[in-house]
Amino acid sequence: MTQHKIVTAAILAIGDELLSGRTKDKNIGYLAENLTIYGIDLKEVRIVADDQDAIVAAVNALRMKYDLVFTSGGIGPTHDDITADAISAAFGLPCVHDAEAMRLLGAMYERRGIEFNEARQRMARMPQGARHIENAVSTAPGFIVGNVHVMAGVPSVFQAMVGWLLPQLPTGVPVMSRTVVSPFGEGEIGKPLTEVQKNHADTSIGSYPKFDGNGFYTEIVVRARDEAVLQAAVADVEAMLDAIRQTRDSARA
Amino acid sequence: MTQHKIVTAAILAIGDELLSGRTKDKNIGYLAENLTIYGIDLKEVRIVADDQDAIVAAVNALRMKYDLVFTSGGIGPTHDDITADAISAAFGLPCVHDAEAMRLLGAMYERRGIEFNEARQRMARMPQGARHIENAVSTAPGFIVGNVHVMAGVPSVFQAMVGWLLPQLPTGVPVMSRTVVSPFGEGEIGKPLTEVQKNHADTSIGSYPKFDGNGFYTEIVVRARDEAVLQAAVADVEAMLDAIRQTRDSARA
Numbered sequence: 208m209t210q211h212k213i214v215t216a217a218i219l220a221i222g223d224e225l226l227s228g229r230t231k232d233k234n235i236g237y238l239a240e241n242l243t244i245y246g247i248d249l250k251e252v253r254i255v256a257d258d259q260d261a262i263v264a265a266v267n268a269l270r271m272k273y274d275l276v277f278t279s280g281g282i283g284p285t286h287d288d289i290t291a292d293a294i295s296a297a298f299g300l301p302c303v304h305d306a307e308a309m310r311l312l313g314a315m316y317e318r319r320g321i322e323f324n325e326a327r328q329r330m331a332r333m334p335q336g337a338r339h340i341e342n343a344v345s346t347a348p349g350f351i352v353g354n355v356h357v358m359a360g361v362p363s364v365f366q367a368m369v370g371w372l373l374p375q376l377p378t379g380v381p382v383m384s385r386t387v388v389s390p391f392g393e394g395e396i397g398k399p400l401t402e403v404q405k406n407h408a409d410t411s412i413g414s415y416p417k418f419d420g421n422g423f424y425t426e427i428v429v430r431a432r433d434e435a436v437l438q439a440a441v442a443d444v445e446a447m448l449d450a451i452r453q454t455r456d457s458a459r460a
Numbered sequence: 461m462t463q464h465k466i467v468t469a470a471i472l473a474i475g476d477e478l479l480s481g482r483t484k485d486k487n488i489g490y491l492a493e494n495l496t497i498y499g500i501d502l503k504e505v506r507i508v509a510d511d512q513d514a515i516v517a518a519v520n521a522l523r524m525k526y527d528l529v530f531t532s533g534g535i536g537p538t539h540d541d542i543t544a545d546a547i548s549a550a551f552g553l554p555c556v557h558d559a560e561a562m563r564l565l566g567a568m569y570e571r572r573g574i575e576f577n578e579a580r581q582r583m584a585r586m587p588q589g590a591r592h593i594e595n596a597v598s599t600a601p602g603f604i605v606g607n608v609h610v611m612a613g614v615p616s617v618f619q620a621m622v623g624w625l626l627p628q629l630p631t632g633v634p635v636m637s638r639t640v641v642s643p644f645g646e647g648e649i650g651k652p653l654t655e656v657q658k659n660h661a662d663t664s665i666g667s668y669p670k671f672d673g674n675g676f677y678t679e680i681v682v683r684a685r686d687e688a689v690l691q692a693a694v695a696d697v698e699a700m701l702d703a704i705r706q707t708r709d710s711a712r713a
Contacts, residue, residue, distance in 0.1 A: 223666050226502045227637070228493030229681065230668070235507070240481030249479040251514070252507035254488070257666070261504070284646045285667040286654040326650020345671070363671055384480070393537045397579020401539040413476050413510070414538040415483065418616050423598070428482065 211432045214379040216242055217251045217269040221262055221280040221290055222360055225254050233362045234279040238369055245373050246381035247275065257281055262293035270297075270355050275376065280360030282349065284326040290357060291332045291350075298352055300334040308332075308339065308348055315346045333357075341371045384430045385441050389448055392416065392423035399447045400427065407440035409433075464685045467632040469495055470504045470522040474515055474533040474543055475613055478507050486615045487532040491622055498626050499634035500528065510534055515546035523550075523608050528629065533613030535602065537579040543610060544585045544603075551605055553587040561585075561592065561601055568599045586610075594624045636690050637683045640697050644704055645669065645676035652700045653680065660693035662686075 218238055224230040235252055242249045250273055255261040262281075269276045281290030295302035308331035316323040330347035340349030340358060344367045349358040358368040389396055393416050404412045410431040416423050427444055431437040471491055477483040488505055495502045503526055508514040515534075522529045534543030548555035561584035569576040583600035593602030593611060597620045602611040611621040642649055646669050657665045663684040669676050680697055684690040 223664065224668055224681070226492060226505070227496050227635075227683075228489055228491075228502075229496075229637070231489035236481055236484035238481075239479055243480050243482075249481075250509065252479070252505075254505035256503065283667070283669055284650040286650070286657050287666050321647070324647065324651065326654075327647035329650065330647075345676070361669055361671055382480075384482070393541075394574070394577065394580035394583075397537040397539070397582065398577065401579075404539050411476065413540050414536070415477055416536055416614055418597070418614055428477070430480075 211380040214247045214275065214377055215250050215273040216247050216275040216277065217253070217273045218249065219262075219265050219269060219276060219278045220252070220254045220360075221257060221278060222254075223256050223287070225280075226256055234360065234365045237362070237366060238277060238279075241369055241373055243382065245376065246379040247376065248379065248382070257287045257289055259289055259293045259296060262290065263297045266294060266297045266355060270353060274354060276355045278355065278357045279365050282330065282347070282357060282359055284329045288329065291329075291334070294352060294355060294357055295334040297355075298334055300336070300352070302332050303335045304328060304331045305333050305337065305339075305350075311346055311348065340368050343367045343371065380432045382430050382432055383434065383437050384428055385437060387427045387429070387441060387444050387448070389425040389427055391425065391448070391451055393425050394423075395451060396425060396427070396447065399450070400444070403440065403443045403447055406443065407436070409436055410440040412440065412444070464633040467500045467528065467630055468503050468526040469500050469528040469530065470506070470526045471502065472515075472518050472522060472529060472531045473505070473507045473613075474510060474531060475507075476509050476540070478533075479509055487613065487618045490615070490619060491530060491532075494622060494626055496635065498629065499632040500629065501632065501635075510540045510542055512542055512546045512549060515543065516550045519547060519550045519608060523606060527607060529608045531608065531610045532618050535583065535600070535610060535612055537582045541582065544582075544587070547605060547608060547610055548587040550608075551587055553589070553605070555585050556588045557581060557584045558586050558590065558592075558603075564599055564601065593621050596620045596624065633685045635683050635685055636687065637681055638690060638694050640680045640682070640694060640701070642678040642680055642701055644678065644701070646678050647676075648704060649678060649680070649700070652703070653697070656693065656696045656700055659696065660689070662689055663693040665693065665697070 225232050239249050253265050255265050281288045292302050313323050333350040334352045337350035337352040344364045349368045413428040415426045429440045478485050492502050506518050508518050534541045545555050566576050586603040587605045590603035590605040597617045602621045666681045668679045682693045
């Protein structure tokens with residue numbers, strides 16, 4: 208089996224509003240999809256409250272375990288935005304008003320004739336020595352400390368930050384995937400599909416039941432990092448479905 | 461401050477397809493919203509792959525820490541559905557074909573003239589002694605072991621299971637919430653809102669920036685378990701916004 212370079216990642220979404228169900232998260236799915244494109248393997252996602260102990264525990268668990276950690280939420284100007292403090296605490300670093308962030312934000316508010324008050328200055332706070340993640344939408348930067356990438360929760364801002372950040376990260380060999388739609392439910396294909404998976408151990412074959420109101424059909428997704436490996440497994444999945452069709456036809460005949 | 465009965469919970473969503481971004485999760489937001497209605501405090505969410513070690517580690521961490529754990533995904537009939545095995549392993553219980561589940565599924569397939577084959581029988585597997593969670597959509601039950609509630613990943617089935625399950629759970633005093641829309645961005649209200657939060661320590665005040673293309677406005681959400689406590693804080697938030705409006709008007713005059 209070919210050895211491919213693997214880069215692993217976790218996402219930590221932060222916010223009471225996600226846990227109350229008031230806000231339906233859009234950032235996890237968006238970043239998950241983009242990490243797949245860049246060949247970064249997302250291994251785990253957590254959502255925690257705006258609570259310093261919960262954020263510190265989660266970020267420390269995840270940064271030790273995975274190559275890259277991405278957070279969303281809690282870097283705005285109000286009292287419930289405590290992500291910069293919590294990430295600083297997790298790294299044992301002081302949380303400071305970053306000089307360059309103060310300059311960027313100060314200039315932006317001056318241009319717009321808006322007071323750069325204490326609350327707005329909170330958005331310049333980050334762990335001492337952190338690098339910036341550019342924010343093309345509303346200026347206030349995200350930041351990088353160690354392997355942790357801290358971004359905004361507002362989806363338009365989060366997406367702009369992801370767009371700036373991803374091309375700069377170490378990436379792995381992307382996983383390719385092919386979907387084969389099976390008209391048969393999982394109960395029908397379960398056993399033969401297990402055989403196909405066993406015969407193609409260097410692929411990952413997922414089976415996703417879909418319910419359309421009348422009954423179940425199945426989307427079979429084959430994943431691999433090598434095109435030839437992928438094609439061989441897809442061919443066997445298709446042959447398996449043909450075999451089921453023929454068995455049904457001969458039963459009817 | 462009144463002591464209210466608090467019931468805490470975590471959600472564990474299981475599935476490679478959620479981490480690849482191929483499927484955008486709908487179950488977390490749905491259950492989060494319903495838990496809030498029932499007065500159950502959702503404290504943490506995790507998403508992990510169809511990987512036994514990852515599922516065991518997550519479910520054991522969460523069931524020790526919270527009163528209730530809810531899982532979604534991985535209880536179908538195919539090789540990648542390993543949640544029943546993983547939950548059994550987490551509890552050190554044998555994973556068996558449950559007699560009552562075999563009977564329910566067997567009868568359903570017989571009615572429909574469909575073979576109750578080995579793959580379909582997999583859906584009757586659960587930790588020995590587990591109780592069922594009813595599945596009004598497609599019969600195959602979810603199950604309860606200890607404080608862990610294992611449900612399907614297909615949203616229509618998940619929702620049916622949640623609908624059956626929630627009325628039977630221990631619930632807390634629901635958190636009430638009121639939303640005040642602020643025309644001012646977070647930078648404007650940040651400092652006075654911090655004061656309001658300090659003066660109403662038995663409420664939780666969240667501030668959610670919204671970006672409408674022209675600029676930011678803010679939704680301020682006040683939460684409390686007591687109506688009088690809630691109203692007093694909401695009144696102070698509204699007074700705070702009036703004060704900002706008056707300052708602006710007098711600056712223009």
